Amino acid sequence: xxxxxxxxxxxNMQVYKNKEEKKPIIKHDTKKQPHFTSETILKxxxxxxxxxxxxxxxIENGLLSTNFNPGTFVNRKVKVFELSHLNExxxxxxxxxxxxxxxxxxxxxTKNSEYEYFLSDFIYLSxxxxxxxxxxxxxxxxxxxxxxxxxxxxxxxxxxxxxxxIWIIEGLRLKGIKxxxxxxxxxxxxxxxxxxxxxxxxxxx
Numbered sequence: 616x617x618x619x620x621x622x623x624x625x626x627n628m629q630v631y632k633n634k635e636e637k638k639p640i641i642k643h644d645t646k647k648q649p650h651f652t653s654e655t656i657l658k659x660x661x662x663x664x665x666x667x668x669x670x671x672x673x674i675e676n677g678l679l680s681t682n683f684n685p686g687t688f689v690n691r692k693v694k695v696f697e698l699s700h701l702n703e704x705x706x707x708x709x710x711x712x713x714x715x716x717x718x719x720x721x722x723x724x725t726k727n728s729e730y731e732y733f734l735s736d737f738i739y740l741s742x743x744x745x746x747x748x749x750x751x752x753x754x755x756x757x758x759x760x761x762x763x764x765x766x767x768x769x770x771x772x773x774x775x776x777x778x779x780x781i782w783i784i785e786g787l788r789l790k791g792i793k794x795x796x797x798x799x800x801x802x803x804x805x806x807x808x809x810x811x812x813x814x815x816x817x818x819x820x
Contacts, residue, residue: 616819616820617817617818617819618791618792618797618817618818618819619815619816619817620665620722620787620788620789620792620816620817620818621664621665621787621788621814621815621816621817622664622665622786622787622788623664624639624641624657624659624663624664624813625639625641626638626639626640626641628663628664629730629731629732629733629761630660630663630733630761631662631733631761631762632733632735633733636660637660637662637663639657639658639659639660639663640656640657640658640659641655641656641657642655642656643655643656644656661806661809661810661811661812661813662761662785662811663786663813664786664813665784665785665786665787665788665813665814665815665816666784666785666786666811666812666813666814667782667783667784667801667803667811667812667814668763668773668777668782668783668784668785668810668811669683669809669810669811669812670777670778671810672773672777672810672811673770673773673774673777674774674777674778677777677810679807679808679809679810680803680805680806680807680808680809680810680811680812681807681808682807683803683805683812685802685803685805687782688720688755688799688800688801688802688814688816689799689800689801689802690798690799690800691720691798691799692719692720692796692797692798692799693720693721693722693757693796693797693798693799693818694713694714694715694719694720694721694722694795694796695722695724695789695792695793695794695795695796695797695818696710696713696721696722696723696724696794697724697793697794698710698723698724698725698738699724699725699726699728699729701725701726701738702726702738703736703738704738704739704740704741704744704765705723705725705738705739705740705741705744706741706743706744707741707743707744707747709744710723710744710747710748711747715748715751715753716751716753717751717752717753718752718753718754719751719753719754720753720754720755720756720757720799721748721753721755721756721757722756722757722758722759722784722787722789723740723756723757723758723759724759724789724792724794725737725738725758725759725760726738727758727759727760728759728787728788728789728790728792729790733761734760736765737760737761737762737765738758738760739758739760739762739763739764739765739772740756740758740763740764740772741772742764742767742771742772742775744772745763745771745772745775745776746775748776748781749775749776749778749779749781752779753781754781754782755781755782755783755784756776756781756782756783756784757783757784757785757787757816758784758785758787759786759787759788759789760785760786761785761786762785763776763783763785784801784814784816787816792818797818797819797820798818798819798820799816799817799818800816800817800819801814801815801816801817802814802815
């Protein structure tokens with residue numbers, strides 16, 4: 616069974632903090648003469664929808680997307696952990712019960728996945744939990760929110776993970792996905808010199 620956990624890009628999709636300037640613009644350039652043609656034009660922030668953060672997003676001299684290997688998340692294993700009962704943030708006490716090992720890819724499913732609109736009080740990953748994951752040397756962490764932290768001007772969660780070379784995937788859609796290990800295919804739109812890349816993320820049994 617295949618599960619698409621990607622946020623679809625459209626004019627009415629949720630964007631971070633509902634900011635108008637973050638909404639994608641989709642236009643159709645059509646011509647009827649000498650024959651009908653249509654070309655779709657898309658303008659959007661690279662952090663729109665489901666995407667992979669690069670260190671440059673939060674670290675001045677951080678890595679950009681140039682030369683990123685598109686096979687990085689192809690045919691890997693991912694552990695989905697169910698945390699839909701939480702009402703504020705993911706803390707160490709919420710995840711220390713799970714089997715989290717070196718080089719794991721972890722997706723956190725929260726109540727965020729139940730809503731197609733942006734939640735101002737979305738569930739996020741605490742900096743202490745980020746340090747917990749960093750100490751275990753995981754490979755990547757994903758969350759079903761458009762930010763892995765909330766209301767932190769210092770962006771500690773991002774920086775802890777990025778400084779430990781842990782990839783961050785934001786904007787997952789995990790409604791209906793059960794807690795277990797899946798096979799993973801996540802492929803990016805390859806754009807050089809960017810601090811994020813849009814992803815298509817598929818899980819399969």
